[in-house]
Amino acid sequence: MRTQNIPTDNFIQNVSLEQPAIDARILEQLRMLLGAETPHVLAGLIENYLECVPELLQDLRHAVKRNRKRISPITRTLKSRSIAFGALKLCALCDELEGNESAEACKAKLAQIEAECERVKLTLEAEWRRLYERRLKTDVFFPTGSYKNIGFYPK
Numbered sequence: 001m002r003t004q005n006i007p008t009d010n011f012i013q014n015v016s017l018e019q020p021a022i023d024a025r026i027l028e029q030l031r032m033l034l035g036a037e038t039p040h041v042l043a044g045l046i047e048n049y050l051e052c053v054p055e056l057l058q059d060l061r062h063a064v065k066r067n068r069k070r071i072s073p074i075t076r077t078l079k080s081r082s083i084a085f086g087a088l089k090l091c092a093l094c095d096e097l098e099g100n101e102s103a104e105a106c107k108a109k110l111a112q113i114e115a116e117c118e119r120v121k122l123t124l125e126a127e128w129r130r131l132y133e134r135r136l137k138t139d140v141f142f143p144t145g146s147y148k149n150i151g152f153y154p155k
Contacts, residue, residue, distance in 0.1 A: 021119035026086030039131045090116045
């Protein structure tokens with residue numbers, strides 16, 4: 001049985017701002033955990049993530065503007081979904097947002113989180129496309145179809 005190295009909070013706090021949107025080692029561990037023979041499982045997880053993040057960002061915007069007590073539960077959800085893919089910088093930014101007291105600091109950190117979410121989205125979309133291309137070459141059944149923005153499924 002393989003063990004998975006899960007980053008600790010201290011690891012997330014020491015993330016470099018120049019790091020890629022997704023830590024390739026963590027994504028590879030997720031691939032191994034799910035099984036290399038089942039790319040559709042990872043594709044489904046990516047689709048689910050890409051579909052839920054816009055709503056979380058909308059909730060986070062609302063919390064920053066109107067109810068900062070709601071920031072922590074939303075950022076915890078975003079972090080728990082993001083850490084599985086290795087979006088360490090996004091997780092670190094969420095930690096920083098939770099620690100902000102002033103409204104202006106929260107707004108500035110929210111803008112950084114939104115930009116990082118876009119980087120993560122682009123990286124995961126590229127991974128999804130890679131999985132889809134593999135599916136075309138191997139004819140592995142791809143049961144997902146809900147993530148329509150990527151353009152592989154008819155609308």
